[in-house]
Amino acid sequence: MTDAAQGNATAGGEATAPLLEVEGLDAWYGAAQILFGLSLTVGRGEAVALLGRNGAGKSTTLKAIMGLVERRARRLAFDGQDVARLPTHALARRGLGYVPEDRRIFTGLTVAENLDVGRQPPRLLADGRPAPGWTTEHLFELFPNLAGMADRRGGQMSGGEQQMLTLARTLMGNPLLVLLDEPSEGVAPIIVEQMAQAILALKQKGLSILLSEQNFRFCEMICDRVYVIEHGELRWRGMTRGLSSLPEVKSNYAIL
């Protein structure tokens, strides 16, 4: 792995532990191992990108953190506590949000009902301050498209609308960190732009983000740091702006 000189953003912030710490993460689909000893961190309020080509293991990394695939890790800590043994729903209750790539809207439920399923009580940060809390009204401000269709069934929405709903649904849980899987995948360019704006707004509210992306321009708008993975292994890490000056790294790993 090449470690860029300007490297580890968390190096400066030793005072507080990172929000998410992953060390030596292995993951499997059945008998096939997909991830090999992946390590990464996400600091508080930080937006971090996982970059890599199709099939590199980006989505699997997010699923593995969330406990949705078979996994093993030397260390998996969230908000300073070991969470390696927690079931998926307990991770979500600690404030770890997950937005799947394929959206997974509950198609038989209305927009309002989808949001209600994601609802969780407000939570406190580790230092006792209240974490940013979300209500349906706030989310309809963030995604005005959704406001007019509260009673529409999830199955009758366009791809872009579903993409907004899946993010909004996860936000209803008042997460501290959102694992965001390819939000720019398969939606119209105008929606991509709106998504980027919304995600930036979330970041400014203090939400931490781990974003899986293939589209470098999208992550350039949002993310401070980048991890590049291929074949389930970490290949490069560093500041986002560092990567933009390294075209050979980008072309090596087919980053668009």
Next chain:
Amino acid sequence: MSLDGLLFQALNGLAGASALFLVAAGLSIIFGVSRIVNLAHGSFYMLGIYLAGTLAGGFGGAFGFWAGVIGAVLVVAALGALTEIALLRRIYAAPELYQLLATFALALIVNDAVLYLWGPEDILGPRAPGLEGAIDLLGRRLPTYDIFLALVGPAVLIGLHLLLARSRFGRLIRAATEDREMAAALGVNEKVLFTAVFALGAGLAALGGALQMAREPASLSLDLAVLGDAFVIVVVGGLGSIPGAYVAAVLVAEVKALCIALGTVSVGGFEVNLSKLTLVAEFLVMAIVLIVRPNGLFGRPQPPARVAGRGEPPLRPMGRNGGIVALGVVAALALLPLAEGAFPYAPVLAVDMLVAVIFATSLHFIMGPGGMHSFGHAAYFGLGAYGAAYAATQLGAPTFAALAAGIVAAGLGALVFGWFAVRLSGVYLAMLTLAFAQIVWSIAYQWEAVTGGSNGLFGVWPDAPLDTRAGLYLAALGGALVVVLLLRRVLFAPFGYALRASRDSPLRAEAVGIATGRVQWLGFALAGALCGLAGGLFAFAKGSISPEAISVGRSIDGLVMVLLGGVESLLGPIVGAGAFTLLQDSVMRETDYWRALLGALILAIVLIFPGGLMGGAARLWALATRRAAR
């Protein structure tokens, strides 16, 4: 039949529909969330009626009846929650077949528990206070309680609808029904939700049972009877649809009521007693609905399970050493009659075992390599047995011809049923095959002119040279040998490869030019035909055949044999059939509670030895050779 009478029976039918709806709704809700078809659901109904009767008697008085109903619902709901926590949680990731068997095992254990607690006699419950009367309607007396029951169904339907549509609990159930993994990722505690849903479903079944205490006696046969009805309703209405369950319950109950109302009618010169055809009628309704709408009236196609199953390893032909050993075993078996002097009982037991071997091997052919989990293999056993017995006793056919007639009868039956069955898969297939077996059983039970009704056919004795113990034994040995070798040969022929390809990846198999549906259909028919030989031999060995011998229990025995031996091995069903027959002959004969014992055996296989005897042996062998290599 007058119009008044029809209307009267129709009202009566609505009362019956309510109870069936409650059971089917519970079954549907549980399946929706957990993807498990709970074969113990009829047992919850049965527990409901027994408990309500006892509690009502205990409380006494006008208050006692309703307190008994509520008490029974609460107790059974708690039992349901306990079942989910103690049993189902361990098998959510197991193959469907094991889930079905585990819940059936529970049904067996509950049945024996009820036998132990309440005894074998039917128990009459108290009448509902205040609703004992009847009102005059169309010149007949319609019991008030029936009107009350007819209203309970719609009331519960509305209540469930409000619960699912308006409450957060309902929203979470619907979300988890669609995508439980995503629900968990949003912080929904699946475990608690599943337990609650199971308790709700069990409670609904118990309510259905408890309310029936004033209408019918509590008996030990209720669990399977109600389960069969609930299956039909759920399949007709569409798995997972609550309104569908109500519509189907009304449809089935009305068809039954109509049969009773019409009574004996004359069709083309034949007198047909429709009131005896109620069971057949409801299964006919199901068959018709499944042809027109394979997912039921209100059902949607089931999303494929998100759990990726582990593929079965390929079958391997037996090596030369194995062949020599097999030859030796067969030779030794052929010499068994010489020992008859020392062990006169040996050939009798051995015939039982060989019948079981044919039965289990043919079942294994469709459920292992064919991938079709039949819960109704008893149908073909029964067709073979009745076919052979009828040919021998009524037509005077010689024994070999009678056995052949049995094979033909079973084969034809399998062709017809298989045509429907291969269109479905998974739990739908299991329920449909079970339903077909129930049709065969009810025809045998009710068509007295041909089948002898509940007494069955007598005097089915073989003629020379099979009329001695040794003669019949050798014929059975020969038959078993032919069946085993034939099925093995087929599996290693192109047809067998096509069959396994159709199981492992239907789409890819279609893409390379395999007509998967036809391959599975023919495989189903072949296995059914050969199973007919087991039935025929059974009839000749016992000298009679009765409906009891072809009930659901026989189908389940077959599944247990295959799983006990190991479904992934060709020797598995043979070993399993032998071991199971020995076990049945020794242990289960000694106790009144053999059902509970069988249930415990099934649970042991499912929870502890999913590979069966052959799987266990293979593991030991692998361990031993690895140690030897070291």
